[in-house]
Amino acid sequence: MKTDIEIAQHVEHTAMKPIDEIAATIDLTPDDLENYGKYKAKLTFDAIQKIKSKPQGKLVLVTSINPTPAGEGKSTVTIGLADALNRIGQKTVIALREPSLGPVMGMKGGATGGGNAQVIPMEDINLHFTGDMHALTTANDTLAALIDNHIQQGNELNIDPRRIQWKRVVDINDRALRQIVIGLGGPTSGMPRQDGFDITVASELMAILCLAEDIHDLKARIAKITVGYTYDRQPVTVGDLKVQGAIAMLLRDAIKPNLVQTLEGTPAFVHGGPFANIAHGCNSILATKMALGLGDVAITEAGFGADLGGEKFMDIASPAIGHTPNATVIVATIRALKYNGGVGVKDLTQENLAALEKGFVNLKKHIENMQRYHVPVVVAINAFSADTTAEIELLEKLCQDLGVTAVNTEVWANGGQGGEPLAKAVAKALQQPADFTPLYDRKDSVENKINAIVKTIYGGRNVEFSAKALRDLKLISANGWNNLAICMAKTQYSLTDDQHILGAPKDFTIHVREIVPKTGSGFLVVLTGNVLTMPGLPKKPAALNMDVDDNGVISGLF
Incomplete structure (x- = not known):
């Protein structure tokens, strides 16, 4: 069986189209593009402004259950669904996040899909792409x-x-940089102080890049960033330092959405990459707006499960886009649900209807959460070869009992053709009315907004604020930041703040240790449990399997 990179490389060598040809399918001309080689391009500022004025298509959000070692394949389903919608006559454009080298070199993998549902050139996108991460x-x-x-x-x-x-x-991922001391070496080397590193995707600049409308908005948001406080506890902003112009200048090209293609030639904007467990987890609003303006259907995904990226898309990204989803797709696998039902990874290939039904509670909670926004929901069962007919039929029935259509989806194996049943279900859902209802009012107190997420989305009973978090609440109130949105930082593996608790637990307590104002982004990052903004590498990182030969051909990149 070919690996993902072998499949991608074969298509890249035989069937990948020049990016000008892909652009032409959505009515873009060469003058609308800034080419990065033959197969990648950024949109020009003129093209961005032109597309913004076009009528917008319908928006599909793809999210998932909580991730497990069994795998879910959210990006794969997103890409395959787009290919399938195009196959059934729906002009569709994708908007995805850019991969970070943290998971690429670590253990999670890239963000370009898999099997026969990928965006290409896969190696370029997963590595340095157009330089946005470096900028x-x-x-x-x-x-x-x-x-x-x-x-x-x-x-x-x-x-x-x-x-x-x-x-x-x-x-x-570099755990050694989480806590450091800088300024050693005497008076000419600066003032010694404690500092630390986050991973780039956790930077507030990443969030701002993904929320900014244009250069003017980018610069204004950067100016509002709170970088620290004075000795008398007054906030200091980038605007106070008078360097917002210089920082925005360094992001002049990074703010432009990147255009690539799928294995089947569907246009795909891949732009911005905040993680959903420590940031807001959605690609840039500019990329989503470009997809909405250039297609009848735009498909985007939110990071990790619906409790994290899904909620943040609804309550942070949608208001910024000015367009709420017309339908939501929740990706699940029978393997992952059996894992939630107590089956070990080694035994997931064995039929186990009892474990599947027990683990279904995790998917059920995510369905209920997305239905709470009053947007039509479809479940995509991302197929694995060991899934049995009885398991598929049981999962379809369990979803049907909740009033939701579940569709077995074979895009990894068969690309767009394997996603046509899902595409038809999504097309039908797009014809249903959507009456989007946000989870909370921005004018609510910070405590009430956090409680709304914990009790409604996670299923918890209480929120416990540390002494530091309580001081943060007073600081937020004193500076008039109460109206900011909430961006929860929480483990992606559980609805709780303990990664080991699976399924859909109830009546638990979420522990808030710190609340960090991100005044340029317009939200408060609420750090819970032991979630880290600088991950570490695993014992056997994916980098051990990677290589490049004398001709520059990469291997081992998934």
Whole structure:
């Protein structure tokens, strides 16, 4: 059986079309593109403005159950669904997040799909692509250097070095950088202080890039970033440092959406990549708007499960886009549901109807959560070869009992053709009325908004705030930040803040240890449990399997 990269490389060598040809299928001309080689391009600012004024198509959000070691395949289903919709005559464009080198070199893998449902050129997208991640890393760390230089050169703003919130970043999992000391070496080397690194995708600049409408909005949001506090606890912003123009300049090209294609030639915008467990988990609103303006149907996905990326898309991204989903697809696998039902990874290929029904509670909770937004829901059963007819029929019936259509989907094996039954179900769902209802009112108190997410989406009973979090609440109130949205930082593996608790537990407590204002992004990051903004590499990272030969051909990249 061919690996994902072998499938992608075969198509890249035999059937990949020049990006100008892909662009032409959605009425873009060569003048609308800034080409990065033959198969990748960014949109020009003129093209972005032109597309914004076009009528918008319908929007499909793809989310999933909580991830497990058994695999879910959300990106694969997203891509295969788009190919399938095009096959049945629905002009469809994809908007996806860019991969981070953290999971690529670690254990999760890339973000270009799999099997016969991939976006290509796969190696380029999973590695350095068009340089967006590098631009974000450089911009973030330039701001960090400017903050330390301001202190070194007299500290006119009276910044308290102990209360600097802005961290440096790197786009790789590196646990050794979580907590560091900088400024050692005497007076000419800066003021010694504690610092740390986040992964690039957790940077507020990543969130801002994905929420900004244009350069003007980008610059305005950057100016609002709170980088730290003065000795008398007053916030200090990038605007106070007067460097928002310089930071925005470094992101001038990164803000432009990237255009690529699927294995079957469906246009795909791949742009922005915040994680959903530590950030808001959605691709750029510009990419989604481009897809909406250029297709009859736009398909986007939100990171991890519906409790994280799905909720954040509804309550953070949708208001920024100005377009709520017309339908939601929840991806599940029979393997993953049996895992939630207590079956070990080694035994998932054995039929087990009892475990499937027991583990179904996880999918049921996600269905109920998405239905709560009053948007039609379809379940995609991402097929594995060991799934049995009895298991598929049971899962279809369990979903039907909730008033939801579940469709067995074989896009990994058969590409768009294997997704046609799902495409037909989604097309039908798009004809149903959607009456989007947000989870909370932005004007509610911070505590009430957090409680709404914990009790309604997670199924918890209580929220326990640490002493630090309680101080953060007072600081937020004192600075008038109560109206900001909530961005929960929580393990992706469980509805709780304990990654080991599977299924759909009830009446648990979520432990909030810290609340970080992201005033440029317009939300508060609520850190729960032991979630980390700088992951670490596993014992056997994926990098051990990767290589490049003398001709530059890559192997082992999934």
